[in-house]
Amino acid sequence: MATAVTFTNKPEELFVDKHVKYIQSLDTRKDELEYWLTEHLRLNGVYWGLTALHLLGRPDALPRDETIKFVQSCQHENGGFGAHPSHDAHLLYTLSAIQILAMIDALDAVDTEACAAYVAGLQKPSGVFAGDEWGEEDTRFVYTALQTLKILNKLDRVDVEKAVDFVLRCQNYDGGFGVVPGAESHSGQIFTCVGVLSMTNNLDRMTPASRDQLAGWLAQRQLPNGGLNGRPEKLEDVCYSWWVLSSLAMLGKLHWIDQNKLVGWILSCQDEVRGGLADRKGDAVDVFHTVFGLAGLSLVGWGGLKEVDPIYCMPVETTKRLFGPK
Amino acid sequence: MASYSSEEEEEEELDYTNDPVWADVTPLPQDDGHNPLAQIAYSPEYTIAMSYLRAIMAANDHSPRVLNLTSDIIGMNAAHYTVWGYRFKTLMSLDRSQTLEDEKIGWSWRQELEWVQSIAKRYEKNYQIWHHRQLIIDHLDDPTGERAVTGEMFALDSKNYHVWTYRQWLVQRFQLFDEEELAATASLLEEDVRNNSAWNHRYFIVLGRLGEAGPEEGVVERESELAKEAISKAPQNPSAWNYLKAVLRKGGIELATLKPFCESFAPILSPDEIKSSHALDILSEIYDEAGDSVKAEKALELLASKFDPVRKNYWRYRRRLLGSKPTPASDTPTIQATA
Numbered sequence: 038m039a040t041a042v043t044f045t046n047k048p049e050e051l052f053v054d055k056h057v058k059y060i061q062s063l064d065t066r067k068d069e070l071e072y073w074l075t076e077h078l079r080l081n082g083v084y085w086g087l088t089a090l091h092l093l094g095r096p097d098a099l100p101r102d103e104t105i106k107f108v109q110s111c112q113h114e115n116g117g118f119g120a121h122p123s124h125d126a127h128l129l130y131t132l133s134a135i136q137i138l139a140m141i142d143a144l145d146a147v148d149t150e151a152c153a154a155y156v157a158g159l160q161k162p163s164g165v166f167a168g169d170e171w172g173e174e175d176t177r178f179v180y181t182a183l184q185t186l187k188i189l190n191k192l193d194r195v196d197v198e199k200a201v202d203f204v205l206r207c208q209n210y211d212g213g214f215g216v217v218p219g220a221e222s223h224s225g226q227i228f229t230c231v232g233v234l235s236m237t238n239n240l241d242r243m244t245p246a247s248r249d250q251l252a253g254w255l256a257q258r259q260l261p262n263g264g265l266n267g268r269p270e271k272l273e274d275v276c277y278s279w280w281v282l283s284s285l286a287m288l289g290k291l292h293w294i295d296q297n298k299l300v301g302w303i304l305s306c307q308d309e310v311r312g313g314l315a316d317r318k319g320d321a322v323d324v325f326h327t328v329f330g331l332a333g334l335s336l337v338g339w340g341g342l343k344e345v346d347p348i349y350c351m352p353v354e355t356t357k358r359l360f361g362p363k
Numbered sequence: 364m365a366s367y368s369s370e371e372e373e374e375e376e377l378d379y380t381n382d383p384v385w386a387d388v389t390p391l392p393q394d395d396g397h398n399p400l401a402q403i404a405y406s407p408e409y410t411i412a413m414s415y416l417r418a419i420m421a422a423n424d425h426s427p428r429v430l431n432l433t434s435d436i437i438g439m440n441a442a443h444y445t446v447w448g449y450r451f452k453t454l455m456s457l458d459r460s461q462t463l464e465d466e467k468i469g470w471s472w473r474q475e476l477e478w479v480q481s482i483a484k485r486y487e488k489n490y491q492i493w494h495h496r497q498l499i500i501d502h503l504d505d506p507t508g509e510r511a512v513t514g515e516m517f518a519l520d521s522k523n524y525h526v527w528t529y530r531q532w533l534v535q536r537f538q539l540f541d542e543e544e545l546a547a548t549a550s551l552l553e554e555d556v557r558n559n560s561a562w563n564h565r566y567f568i569v570l571g572r573l574g575e576a577g578p579e580e581g582v583v584e585r586e587s588e589l590a591k592e593a594i595s596k597a598p599q600n601p602s603a604w605n606y607l608k609a610v611l612r613k614g615g616i617e618l619a620t621l622k623p624f625c626e627s628f629a630p631i632l633s634p635d636e637i638k639s640s641h642a643l644d645i646l647s648e649i650y651d652e653a654g655d656s657v658k659a660e661k662a663l664e665l666l667a668s669k670f671d672p673v674r675k676n677y678w679r680y681r682r683r684l685l686g687s688k689p690t691p692a693s694d695t696p697t698i699q700a701t702a
C-alpha cells in the first residue's frame with residue numbers, strides 16, 4: 038500500500054487543494070487492504086478528516102447526510118459509540134462521534150441522553166475514567182469523557198472535581214503528566230491533562246511555578262531542526278506539533294518555542310502531489326498526521342487556515358457556537 | 364510448553380470453509396452499505412476470518428474454536444480492539460467451565476501468555492496486547508515471570524511506553540518495590556544513561572509513593588550520587604538533571620548545595636568551557652536565591668544568546684522573573700511572524 042510520497046521542496050507553501058482532495062479520497066480506497074485494516078479507527082478517521090477540512094475552509098467537502106448516517110450507525114444500545122458498527126463502544130470513538138456531530142451542528146441526530154449515561158458509567162471511584170467495559174484507565178479517557186459531556190452540556194452527570202484531582206495526581210517531578218499517577222511524562226498525555234484543567238477552569242490548581250515548569254518542559258520538546266518530539270530523546274513527529282503546541286497555547290506560552298522554524302518543518306512533511314502530511318519526511322502520509330499538522334499550523338496563525346481551539350481540537354467557530362465566546 | 368513455537372503458530376492457516384469445526388457457522392459478510400466485493404478482491408483471508416467473527420459474535424459463541432479465530436485475526440490486525448475483548452471474554456468463560464486447562468482443547472493460561480508475548484514482539488506499538496496481559500495476570504493473581512517478559516521487551520525498545528505502563532501496574536499491583544526493581548532500573552541506566560523512562564521508573568519505585576515521612580536515611584545521598592555520575596557521563600542529558608533536582612526537593616535539601624557541582628559544568632566567566640545548558644539553568648536559580656542578580660542574569664543571557672537560542676523567549680521570561688520569586692512577571696508574547 039505504500040504509494041510513493043513526493044515531499045515538497047517548497048517548505049513555505051501549504052497545498053490546500055491537494056490536502057482537501059487527499060481527505061476526500063480516503064473513503065474511496067476500498068480496494069486497499071489498509072482501508073479494512075483501519076476499520077477499528079474509522080470514526081476517529083472521520084473526525085480527523087472532517088476537522089482538517091473545516092480548518093482548510095472546506096467544511097462541506099464530505100457529504101453531511103452520509104456522515105450523520107454513519108455516526109448514527111456506530112451508536113450502541115448502551116449509548117456509547119464504536120469505531121464502526123461492528124466494533125464495541127469505547128470512549129475514544131464516543132468523543133469523535135460527538136465532535137463530528139458538533140462540527141456539523143447535528144447533535145440531535147443521536148440519543149445524547151444515553152450517550153451521557155454511558156460516559157458517566159465509566160467513571161471510577163478514584164475519579165479516573167475507564168475507556169470501556171474492560172477497565173483500562175488513562176488520563177486520555179478523562180479528557181474524552183469530560184469533553185463529550187461538556188459538548189452535550191451534561192457535565193453534571195459526573196464528579197468533575199474528583200476527575201480533576203486524579204489528573205493532578207498524574208503530574209510528575211519534571212512538570213509533565215503521564216497516563217496514570219507515576220507514569221512517565223508524555224506530550225500526548227499532557228495535552229489531555231491540561232485540556233481537562235482548561236475546560237473545567239482549573240488551570241490555577243497548578244501553582245504558577247509548576248505551570249512554568251510544565252511549559253518549560255514542553256518548550257524543551259523542540260529540536261534544532263524545528264520539529265517537536267513527545268518525550269526526551271525521541272524523534273520529532275508532526276502530530277506533536279499539536280500535542281505540544283496546544284498545551285503551550287492553553288498555558289499562554291506558545292512564544293516559548295521558535296514558531297517559524299516549526300512551521301517550516303511541518304510544511305516540509307507535505308506530499309505536494311497527492312496531498313496529506315506524514316509524521317516526518319520520508320514516511321507515508323496519513324489523515325492523523327494531516328489533521329494534527331494543519332491544527333499546529335493554525336495555532337501559530339498560518340494565514341488561510343481557520344482558527345483551531347487548543348482545548349477541544351475543533352474549529353473556534355464550532356466551540357464559540359457551543360460554549361459562547363471566551 | 365517447551366515445544367510451543369509461536370513461529371509455527373503464525374504459519375498455520377485456518378481453513379474455515381473446509382474444516383468441519385466451522386461447518387455449522389454461516390459467515391456474515393460486511394454490511395455497512397458498501398460493496399463487499401471490493402474487499403474480497405483484495406484480501407480473502409482477512410475478509411473471510413472477519414465474516415466468521417461476525418457470525419460467531421452474533422451467536423454469542425464462546426467455544427474453544429473462538430481462540431483459533433481470534434488469534435488468526437489478531438495475527439493479521441493486532442489493533443482490532445473488539446477482537447481482543449471477545450477473546451478475553453471467551454477465555455474467562457472457558458476458565459469458569461474449567462475447560463481451559465483441559466487437555467482436549469490444548470490451551471492454557473500459560474500458553475495464552477506466551478502467545479501474547481509473541482504478538483507483542485511483532486507489534487511493538489500495540490497497546491491492546493498489554494491490557495489483555497494485565498487482565499490475565501490480575502485474574503491469575505500471580506506475577507511470576509512477568510518482569511522477565513517486560514525485560515525482553517525493553518531489550519527491543521527500552522522506552523516502550525505501553526510496556527513501562529504495564530511494568531508500573533505490575534509493581535503497584537504486587538507491591539514489587541524491591542531490590543530486583545532497583546537493580547533493573549540501574550542496569551537499564553547503565554546501558555543508556557539518557558533513558559528517561561528508566562529515570563522516571565526509578566523515581567516511581569524509590570521516591571514516588573512516599574507520604575509525608577520522606578525518604579529513608581541514605582536514600583537521597585545514594586540517588587543524587589547516581590544522578591551526578593550520570594551527568595558526568597552526559598552533561599547535556601535533561602533526564603538526569605531533572606532527577607537530581609527532584610531527589611533534592613524530596614529530601615528537603617537546598618538547591619544551593621549544587622553550586623560547585625553545577626559550576627564545574629558551567630563556569631559562567633569562561634563561556635567557552637560551558638558543557639551543559641542545564642547546569643546554567645540551575646545556576647541562574649541558585650544565584651538568584653543568593654541575591655546575586657548579576658550572575659543570574661549572565662547565566663540566562665548565555666542561554667538565550669548562545670546555548671539554547673531556540674527558546675530565547677523562555678530564557679528572557681526567566682530573566683524578568685529574577686528577584687521576584689513569589690509572583691511571576693508578566694509574560695507578553697513578543698511578535699513572531701508567520702506567513
Ligand SMILES: [Zn+2]
Nearest residue numbers: 274275276316
Ligand atoms: Zn505521530
